[in-house]
Amino acid sequence: AQTVTQSQPEMSVQEAETVTLSCTYDTSESDYYLFWYKQPPSRQMILVIRQEAYKQQNATENRFSVNFQKAAKSFSLKISDSQLGDAAMYFCAYSRIQGGKLIFGQGTELSVKP
Amino acid sequence: GAVVSQHPSRVICKSGTSVKIECRSLDFQATTMFWYRQFPKKSLMLMATSNEGSKATYEQGVEKDKFLINHASLTLSTLTVTSAHPEDSSFYICSARLGSNQPQHFGDGTRLSIL
Numbered sequence: 221a222q223t224v225t226q227s228q229p230e231m232s233v234q235e236a237e238t239v240t241l242s243c244t245y246d247t248s249e250s251d252y253y254l255f256w257y258k259q260p261p262s263r264q265m266i267l268v269i270r271q272e273a274y275k276q277q278n279a280t281e282n283r284f285s286v287n288f289q290k291a292a293k294s295f296s297l298k299i300s301d302s303q304l305g306d307a308a309m310y311f312c313a314y315s316r317i318q319g320g321k322l323i324f325g326q327g328t329e330l331s332v333k334p
Numbered sequence: 335g336a337v338v339s340q341h342p343s344r345v346i347c348k349s350g351t352s353v354k355i356e357c358r359s360l361d362f363q364a365t366t367m368f369w370y371r372q373f374p375k376k377s378l379m380l381m382a383t384s385n386e387g388s389k390a391t392y393e394q395g396v397e398k399d400k401f402l403i404n405h406a407s408l409t410l411s412t413l414t415v416t417s418a419h420p421e422d423s424s425f426y427i428c429s430a431r432l433g434s435n436q437p438q439h440f441g442d443g444t445r446l447s448i449l
Contacts, residue, residue: 253437255437262442263372263425263427263442263443264440264442264443265378265427265429265440266440267437267439270437311377311378317434317435318434318435320434321368321380321383322368322378322380322429322438323380324377324378325377326376326377327375327376327377329375
């Protein structure tokens with residue numbers, strides 16, 4: 221069975237600084253998707269970034285980028301130039317390519333200090 | 335694009351009441367919809383996968399008769415919590431996707447409180 225682990229329950233970053241959130245996963249599949257979702261206090265789930273496992277190039281979306289290490293089964297999220305609006309719960313998630321239901325990690329609560 | 339609407343956003347009702355939550359994909363046809371439950375400060379737990387025109391697939395430990403799911407059209411899925419009790423109080427979130435290799439888009443969630 222696939223599992224996703226986020227070992228950092230809470231993280232804190234100074235505004236304008238960079239922070240990295242960790243995620244590891246376990247799967248026997250060779251191809252799959254990995255995601256980072258943001259859940260602000262409003263509790264809306266917002267897709268931050270998606271990575272396809274067969275692509276070696278790390279996905280980026282503006283200030284958000286990932287470090288995808290397939291052999292190590294690691295998928296960390298880097299947030300550059302942190303803003304107050306980045307404060308939220310961040311969930312790492314995995315899904316299979318076909319018919320893939322999302323398997324979520326435990327979440328990391330990120331706070332941004334002004 | 336890819337907007338998912340969930341209604342109602344908040345429900346407070348008495349124990350024993352049945353509550354229906356709707357999930358609609360507004361600008362796309364969703365072949366598959368998912369229902370999640372989330373406790374405070376916890377992760378999302380998948381309850382069931384709903385495919386249009388067929389029976390929902392429930393995750394292990396989720397009571398089918400308690401949480402009735404209907405996916406009657408490509409834009410609407412409903413979750414009915416039957417004879418709700420205080421332990422059913424939670425945050426319920428739906429998601430929808432166009433195809434099997436497409437990302438899921440989430441509704442805004444429903445906060446259910448059973449008194």
